[in-house]
Amino acid sequence: xxxxxxxxxxxxxxxxxxxxxxxxxxxxxxVLLGLELMxxxxxxxxIAFWRFGPAGSPATGVVFVLFSIAVAAAEAAVGxxxxxxxxxxxxxxRLPEAxxxxx
Amino acid sequence: xxxxxxxxxLATLGTAIVAMSGRNLLHSVLLLAVSWSGVAAxxxxxxxxxVAFAQVLVYLGAISMVVLFAVLLTRRARxxxxxxxxxxxxxxxxxxxxxxxxxxxxxxxxxxxxxxxxGPAPTVTVRDLGRQLLGQHAAALLVIGxxxxxxxxxxxxxxxxxxxxxxxxxx
Numbered sequence: 001x002x003x004x005x006x007x008x009x010x011x012x013x014x015x016x017x018x019x020x021x022x023x024x025x026x027x028x029x030x031v032l033l034g035l036e037l038m039x040x041x042x043x044x045x046x047i048a049f050w051r052f053g054p055a056g057s058p059a060t061g062v063v064f065v066l067f068s069i070a071v072a073a074a075e076a077a078v079g080x081x082x083x084x085x086x087x088x089x090x091x092x093x094r095l096p097e098a099x100x101x102x103x
Numbered sequence: 104x105x106x107x108x109x110x111x112x113l114a115t116l117g118t119a120i121v122a123m124s125g126r127n128l129l130h131s132v133l134l135l136a137v138s139w140s141g142v143a144a145x146x147x148x149x150x151x152x153x154v155a156f157a158q159v160l161v162y163l164g165a166i167s168m169v170v171l172f173a174v175l176l177t178r179r180a181r182x183x184x185x186x187x188x189x190x191x192x193x194x195x196x197x198x199x200x201x202x203x204x205x206x207x208x209x210x211x212x213x214x215x216x217x218x219x220x221x222g223p224a225p226t227v228t229v230r231d232l233g234r235q236l237l238g239q240h241a242a243a244l245l246v247i248g249x250x251x252x253x254x255x256x257x258x259x260x261x262x263x264x265x266x267x268x269x270x271x272x273x274x
Binding site for chain 2: 002003004005006007008009010012013014015016017018019020021023024025027029030032033034036037040043044047048050051052053054058059061062063065066067069070071072073074075076077078080081082083084085087088092093
């Protein structure tokens, strides 16, 4: 197997771990952390193709990952603010109990 | 070369799995910090030093600290850390979905003829990166700046209280 295959398999498994965590856990913080893991897996793919893929512009992959990390930081800030707001409203952060908008 | 990659992948995936399946929220966050540093090690292995630096700075420095603050601010008692209740069916379906996604992705990766280049890593100095960011990608950089500002203002608005229902939270 070439290194590119190994990198892609690594990022696929990391994505699956993040997806499983985000779907299975009841704590909203762990759901957010699962989302962050999935974003990390996507960034791994960018770097893997930048390193081993067909030669393009030499800085494109790196610039893309930098922007992606910035977006992930913004997402984490908003997500944690939502979690704080959830805690204010229901006094815990369990997602299965956040059913106030349910009809 | 591949052995180092396998070691990094094992450490990253192992800590991520333990973090996602653990009972203690605090332990999960600390283990995920280890997992993110494994991703930074992968970036170093691939020769993207600046990205590894950004990963350490943003994920290990900022996001893990903010998440730790959120965990400590929103915990009330020991039972908040405890076992999830009545989630076994959902967990089972989630594991099945994750395994299916992993199987499909791994199948696709193993079947695709990727002609990877064996050459050395493309060299990108910080000087090149700065020129690219302020030249070719200047518009994207500005948009990212506006996005970060708006997201942080939105976070402050979401987390701030102005209702009289919670006088203990008022500044």
